[in-house]
Amino acid sequence: MTDRTPGPDPELALSVRDLKTYIYANNRCNRALDGVSFDIHRGKTLCIxxxxxxxxSVTAASILQLLPELSRIEEGEIVYHGAEGPVNIERLKRNGRRMRAIRGKEIAMIFQDPMTALNPVYSIGFQIKEMLLYHTRLGKRARHAKAIDLLRSMGIPLPEKRVREYPHLYSGGMRQRAMIAIAMSCDPRILIADEPTTALDVTIQAQIFELMDTLKREQGTAIMLITHDMGVVAELADDVAVMYMGQIVEAGPVGQVLRNPLHPYTRALLESIPVLGRGKNQQIRAIPGQTPDPYDRPTGCQFAERCRYRVDACAEMPPETQVSSSHRVRCWRHREFMADAAE
Amino acid sequence: MQPSEPILRLRDVHVHFPIKGGVFKRTKDHVRAVDGVDLDVYKGEVLGxxxxxxxxxxTLGKAILQLVRATGGSVTYHGDAGETELTTLDDAGLFPFRKRLQIVFQDPHSSLNPAYTIFGSLEDPLRHYGVRSRAERRKIVGDLLEAVNMRREAMDRYPHEFSGGQRQRIGIARALSIEPELIVCDEAVSALDVSIQAQVLQLLMDLKREKQLTYVFITHDLSVTEYLCDRIAVMYLGRIVELCDAEELFANTLHPYTEALLSAIPVADLDRKSERIVLEGDVPSPVNPPSGCPFHPRCRYAQDVCRTDVPALRPYRTAAGGEHLAACHLIDQPPAD
Structure with missing residues (x-):
C-alpha cells in the first residue's frame, strides 16, 4: 500500500488517503472514487x-466539499496542512464555519468554463471584492485597490477600467484570468484547477500556463491541475496521477511516469494521441471498447476488458504497489513491464 | 503524394456577415469572417x-458546401461533367452537387435528431437521392453502420442510447450514405475523449483508403493535422497566412503566427520541450481588423511595413522543390514568382 506516514514534511499542503466517494442515483450506487490517495506539495504541480x-472532478469536489447532493465521502481522509496544523476536511460540515473559512481562502478553485462560473449580473470587480470581504479585514478602498492589483498581475490591460466591467465584455482568455484573480485573491495555499484551458485556444492556453507557472514559482502555491491532455502533463506537471474508473492506476514524478509508464492504461493513453513533431508515420493505437458502466463495474481490474496485456489474474483487483519511493502502480504485471524497460 | 487534379477551386472567397442595429435595423458594419481566400482542394488529399x-x-468550410453563401469570389467544382460555379446556383441547381459534398459536424450530441431512430436519420439522404424501396434503404443503412464498425441492429435505436464516439461514427455514416467525393470534417474529433478520438481518426483514414475520399479537415489541434493531413492551411482573421505540405510546415515554418501556434501546443514528450512563445492579447475582432498585416499587433517581429501594408500570400521554393505559400513581409528568402 501507499506509505501512510507523511511525517512532519513542511512542504506538504494536502494529503488524501484512501478516499471513497459514492454517488447515489435511482437506488443505484456509483463508486465514483474507490480508494484514492495522493499528496500535494507547496510549489509543486500535481496533474490528475x-x-x-x-x-x-469528483476528487476536486470532495476536497472542497462541493459534492452534489445524494453523494458522500464514505471512507478515507482528506487532511489539509494549513498554518494552524492539520485539519481533517472530511469531518467538517459541508457548509459549516470552518469549511467556509477554508474554501476560497486556503484552497481555491478555477473551474472549466469561465462563462458559467462567473456571475453575469455582477461586475468582475465586485466578484473579486466579494472574496476579500468574506475572508479578509481589508477596508472598502483597500479592497478596490487590491482588486485592481490582482487584475494587473494577471495581465489584464487597463485594470482601473476593466474592474468595473461585466463578464460579457471579457474575452474567453480574460474571463479565465479573472477567475484566477478571484481564486488567488486571498493567497490560497492550494489552487485546484479543473480543466482550466479546455475551452480556450492554444495561444491563450499558453498565456494561462505561463501565469500558473509564475504563481507556483513566486508564491509557492501548491497546484492540483485536472486535465485529459497528456501534453499539458508533460508541460506543467511535477507529479502526475493517472486515473481510471475512480482509482489512481499509476502515480509518480512526471519523468518516471511518462518515460517509463508501468500501467497498460498509461501506455495506451500515450500511444493513442498523435504527438507533434513525430510526423505522419507515427503509429497511433486506439484503445478498444469504451469505459464500463459506472453503475455496473467489473469486480477485478477496471481496465482489464480493454487491456492488451490481460491475464487470468486480472479478474481480481490488483493492489497499489510502490515500485520506488515515489512511483506506484496498480497492475498485476508491472514487474514484467519494469523488466522490459530495464533491458 | 500530390494528385494534380483539383476537385474544388476557391478564388478570392469573401464571407461577410452584416451587423444590424438601430431602429430600422440598418446594416452598421460587417464581420469579415472570410476575407479573400484562394485555395485548391485536390482529389484524394486530406487538407487541414x-x-x-x-x-x-x-465559415470557410461551410462556404465550400454552400451552407453559407459567399458574399464575393468563386467556388468552382470540377467534376466528370466539367467545371461548375457553385456560388451562383440556387437550391435546385445545387441539389446534384449536395450529393458530392458532405459534412461531419463537431458536436455528435446536437447533430442527430433525438426524435428519429438512427435509421430515420440515415435514410433521409438516401430517399432524397432516389433509393425508393425501404428494404433497400435498410440494407444500405445496415452496410453503412458496419462500415463504421457498428452493429446493423443499431439502426432501430435512438441517439441517446449511444456514446459520443458512437454518435460521431453515426454522423460519419450519414455523410457517407450518398457516396460523396469530398467530406468536410468540422472539428470531427474535438469533442471526444482521447482514447475514442484515436478510434475515429483511424476509421476516417480507413474509409478514405477504401472509398477514395477527399477530406477538408477543420481543427484547432495541430498534432492531429500533422498525423492526418497531406497539406495544411493556417488561417488567421479570415485569411490564409501559410499553406504547404504538412511535413514542410513543421520542418520549415515561415510565418511567425504558425511558429507561435506550434510552440504553444503542449507536447506529450519530455525530450521535446521547446521555448514557449507566448502571444500577447487575444485575436482581434474581425469587425475592425488591424491595418496592414492582421497579425502585426501580436507579432514579436513586427516592423513599420507590417502596420501599413497587407502582405500577399506568395509562393516560396522548398528544399524538395515544392511550393510553400506564406503571407509575411519579413521572410528572408526571395519568393519564387
Missing part, C-alpha cells in the same frame, strides 16, 4: 489525468 | 484547415 467519467 | 476560434475556418 484521465478520461471523462474517471473521477477527476 | 487550422487556426484559433474566430479565424473563419468553420
Amino acid at each position: 489525468v484521465g478520461e471523462s467519467g474517471c473521477g477527476k | 484547415l487550422v487556426g484559433e476560434s474566430g479565424c473563419g475556418k468553420t
